[in-house]
Amino acid sequence: MEMSKNYKTVHTHRFIQLLSTHRELIFSILGGLLVVAAYISESSHIGFLSAVLYIAAYMIGGYYKAKEGIQDLIYDRSLNVEILMIIAAIGAASIGYWQEGAILIFIFSLSGALETYSLQKSEKDLSKLVELAPVEAHLLNDDESITTVPVNQLNIGDRILIRNGERTPADGKVLNGVTAIDESAITGESLPVDKQRGDDVFNGTINGSGSIVVEVTKKNEDSLFQKMIQLVEDAKNNRPPSQQLIEKIEGPYVITVLAVVALMLVIPPFAFSWNFDETFYRAMVLLVVASPCAVVASIMPALLSAISNGARNGVLLKGGHDLEQLSKMKTIAFDKTGTITKGQPEVTDVYTVKQDDEEVLKHLIAIEQQSSHPLAQAIVDYGKSHDLKTDHKVTSIEDIPGHGVKAIIDQDTWYVGNQRLLDSQSVQIPEHFHKQRGMLQDEGKTIIYTVKNNVLIGMLAVKDQIRPEAKQLIETLNNRGVKTIIITGDNEKTATAISHEAGLTEWISECLPEQKVHEIEKLKDKYGSVTMVGDGVNDAPAMAKSDIGIAMGNGTDVAIETSDMVLMNSELEKISQSFKLSTRLNRIIKQNLIFSIAVIILLIAANFSQNLTLPIGVVGHEGSTILVILNGLRLLKE
CATH class of the missing domain: 3.40.1110.10 (Calcium-transporting ATPase, cytoplasmic domain N)
Known part of the structure; x- marks a missing residue:
């Protein structure tokens, strides 16, 4: 009986959580159903009921968008597309076009709900990292007894027991036991990795086949997993310049549209003796079709989808700007040891x-x-x-x-x-x-x-032997027209030999650690933009100076913290994949922007030629918004 109650409680909680997560979509669908009910009652000549249903459709379907627009207006004192939609819907109702206004509210709220849903979906691969973080560890005391403690209380040198199937609660080294650990959360590699005495283990990975005793080598806040979570948070909150530009011009654009609509309401009826109702109707259509909804939605869904794609494949980025700019880089500089070479001389x-x-x-x-x-x-x-x-x-x-x-x-x-x-x-x-x-x-x-x-x-x-994947990466980059350069402390002859063997186009030899920053500055002056790839403390300043810094996941903490992109499994071929992902991202963003702007221009022209009705304008405009969102989501699966 008790188990049955718990079962019902769990499922009730999940149902409530589901409703909470998708409440915007639920409100939108409910608003659409009310529009259908109002249309049926109107067709049955039940005027009072249809009016009530239309009002309910306005209030329920448009609740979240109206709330968003009003909050921005009150707290940020900024105008956005939500304000245009509210005015257009109310304006349509004021001249008797209740049905058109309700359809506008429904499709606009539906596209907004789908955009919210798409953003949640694209962030899923990122946000789930936080949920994977262990909260407790089994601490082995001096008398070999076990105490369960929060991971934040673990100190360097502590011994912890990790049983079969448990998540590793800290970065450390195996002291006793043999096992296989699923490191996919860290590296993207699906196959378990065998571990024995002396091998490194990482916070957040899953212990598989046997119990092991591990010595803690890093405090929780310094672990690789926690750094990944920080990278994720940065990536989610960091908007690229293109998106910032769109958000910056959104307010002035909305003011311009409102000004044009105001002129439309005043000039034609008095200057050309146009019918006021028709003029007002055209003004409301203009409010709808001139709204930059699709333009605003052209970038972030695609960008978050691309970041999510990279995270699934072991590439973490601190922000969208870096992924957006990566394919535009014409020069990439490599540290030698541990990057081009195996790091095991x-x-x-x-x-x-x-x-x-x-x-x-x-x-x-x-x-x-x-x-x-x-x-x-x-x-x-x-x-x-x-x-x-x-x-x-x-x-x-x-x-x-x-x-x-x-x-x-x-x-x-x-x-x-x-x-x-x-x-x-x-x-x-x-x-x-x-x-x-x-x-x-x-x-x-x-x-x-x-x-x-x-x-x-x-x-x-x-x-130090050159990594086979380094040769393949450099060949791919060279074929893309990217200058590939090695920066090394080796003498000129050694640097020349390594560069020729790896296929690099240029090399900088006899470079002391502190000189790497100056060499990056020279490369930026010569080529305009530079990406730096490294793994050590001495690479961190150069990575910080470069336009995009890429750190190897098995490198030092300083390099990882300084970089803009981290290859979690230290696989160089991920750089080539990231270039391709960046190229696809920029192509999709360009497609979205061209398509959305073209639709706006076409609809505005149709409206001024008086060949566009409000429902068709709504479908054309909001349909384009949904299409650009779906186009961006293609990056999730590529």
Whole structure:
């Protein structure tokens, strides 16, 4: 019995929620039914009843649009298309055209309800992210007992238990257990991803096949999922310049239409002795057909549909402006490591002055174990693969940004770094190293120099492999006529080799992190607009300076926060898809604007030639509004 009551309560709540969500559409349909009832009673010569029904159709069908127009007039002191419709409907009724006015109210309210519905539909893929956010976590205490706590109370270093089928409540690393996690909410990838000890997991993803213990690495507000939600909120509230322009001219346009209507009411009856009723009727038709409803609805439904499409496919945008402008970009600059390349460099060649490779490598491993830099990790991994173990103690280590590191081992001073490091320390390169170095650099390999007590004793070659999808993306962009440029700290020869291998049209070499911003400025001066793609902290200022910044989803938080677009699964091919989506978006917006303006001009001309009735004007005008909305919604499924 209790279960039956709960069942009824749940379904009653859902029914009420459904009515609340679609109440504007329900009011519009009810208004339409009242128009039909009024027409039937009028045909049956029940005058009083038909008048009551028409009034009810006006009040119920036009409630939401009238409310919207009056609120804008009172609070924002702005005139909009709703005011035109209210005046036109009341004007039609005042000269006895109750039926025409009621039809106007019905179709206008129906198109408005459909627009609201379409916006809700297009925002669905975005808004549901917020609903996916977990609210509680199972915290493992020191005595291995479990406490359920709100996710906001989790701290870095806490251990949490995630059971089969539960959502991951925080970003972290797996400590114990093996599972497969559905990361589609984050990356758009539908297949579960296998996870084991040491692997990263993300807030909002669904644990699949087994229980795991995870160490929290980020607080809730700093998690990737929460950043996604913020991006979503920004995207929903950010209107592109084209929409802002339409909204800006809407008020003056409405005033102009009202002024023309006022002149129509005064001049023809007195100057040309026109019949006032006919003149008034034509003025009301003009109010309807000159309304820019379809123009106003030409952009936002299409834009939100495109943003929703991108979100489903793992591309998040902070606003419509960026997607609208993306296909117009003529230059795109790439960071190298982790963007064009895999970001996992490998040691390919080792040379030492005394041919004592093993001893030099042991010192290098001791030094690079202190660093998290990808090149340092490559050296450490190389040592592990060759079973090299070191017992050298590093007594001090100092990072030299853009150059390398300085370390003290057994009172000897060691430097490990690039050519700029040698230049800064005035270290000479032995003659027999020059030829070998040139050959390695021609192959696109990065050279790491080892200096002991200001003498060069070793040289390593490191190669970061180019991502296969990077070549495909660059080829696609080149075919679109987009300039593709790499910005890298590598020397000229290495940058040249990588650019040729990847198919890039230009390259900027030996660029320190702080110089990237200046290079973006130069590119903007040269080409007009620039998109920057990167994943690291040092890319963030350049992305902020560019017209559109695109961050890799596995990149740093700073890069993600600074960017305008995020590739959640770090798949470069999504950039190509985003260019296509942007092209389709701009094409549909252009179609909508041309069609809606053409319909307005045609209807106005027909009205002045006295070949247009109010019902046909209503159908033609509001029908065009519905068509542009439906045309924009095509982007949801493409």
